Amino acid sequence: MKAITEELLRYELRNSEPDVYIVPDGAILTPAAKEYLQQKKIKYQMKSNFHDQVHPGQGGQKKTESTGAPAPQEQRAPAAEKTETVAVLRPKYTEHETGAFFYEKPEHMTQLYGNELVNKDDPRIVFRGKLDSVQSLIVxxxxxxxxxxxxSLVDDLNDILRHLRELMRCDVLGEDVPEMTTIGLTHAELREHSHDPMKFYKIKQMLLPDYSMGINYAYLNRIRTQIRETELSACTAFREGRKYKRGDIIEELNRLSSALHIMMCKYLAGDYTGGGN
Structure with missing residues (x-):
């Protein structure tokens, strides 16, 4: 159960003073937090009991003093009833893990899904940063x-870039990664070609890069290693105990690193036209 302290309240309400503070379900206000709200004359209410409007002063039928029966209709005062509406400021964001509300986004937090916030060093945000970084390297x-x-090499890199952008989209929207071919190969073919480049390209498996192989080859190797780093970041971001909830993303990254290995082999084999160093 999350405890909402006076310090947290002061931070959330630093730029606003709503009439009603909404307490997330499953959370409690500490005594100091309640006292702070009382000092600021802010009411508090549990989320499950929250209403957009509060209408005070509306009761039932008036009782007679002698019998307790409802007063005759003609004896009621003709004055018009007044209805007072109390405006409630809606929180803009919620914390992903606890459901706590925020009226403004704290600087140390960012959006994970919709209006749900996490810390900027959350493993899932770190993973998205890695995805962004490897895309910038490819460009x-x-x-x-x-x-x-x-x-022709630029075109194959564009295919890798397309896959990485699709992974970002699927992660942000919570969608499954669709089946896609990469540089014209299925997942099974990528694995086969990468494990036996001699059979397909007459090149020994994973030759160690050297400056003499040229700038294009060096870039391909750098992209391959950064995709590997992104894959490891995904494993950290999506691990829940001993299981991984986004195995489709992790598998796709693994196959993309295989695709870069294949592209390196094709480059050495002279399969890319132009190919200047």
Whole structure:
């Protein structure tokens, strides 16, 4: 059960003073927090009992003093009833793990899904940062390789970039990763080609990079290693005990690193046209 302290309240309400503070279900206010709300003349209410409007002063039928029976209709005062409406400021964000409310997004937090917030160093946000970083590296590599006149290699890198952007979209929206071919190969074919490049490309498996192999090859190797780092970050982000809840994302990243290994083999085999260093 989450305890909402006076310190947390002061932070949440630092720029606003609502008429009613909504306490998330499963959370409690500490005595100091209750006292703080009383000092600020702010009512508090559990989320499950929350209403957009409060209408005070509306009672039932008036009772007569002698019998307790409802007063005759003609004896009621003709004055119009007044209805007072109390405006309630709705919180904009909730904390993903606890459901706590925030009226403004704290600087140390960011949106995970919709209006749900997590800390910026949350493993899932770190993973998304890795995805973003490897995409930026691919665009940089494409710019350099394009200047070197190797359009077919730029095109294959564009396919890798398309997959990474699809992974980002599926993660943010909570969708399954669709079945896709990469550089024209299925997942099974990527695995087979990567494990036996001699059979398919007459190249020894995973030759250690050397500066003499050229800038294009160096970029391919750098992208491969960064995809590996992104895969490890995904394993950390999606691990729940001994299970992983987004195995589709982890598998896709594994196959993308295999695709980069294959592209390196194809480059050494002279399969990419142009291919200037």
């Amino acid at each position: 940089l590599a494409q710019a350099v390789i394009y200047e070197n006149g190797c359009q």
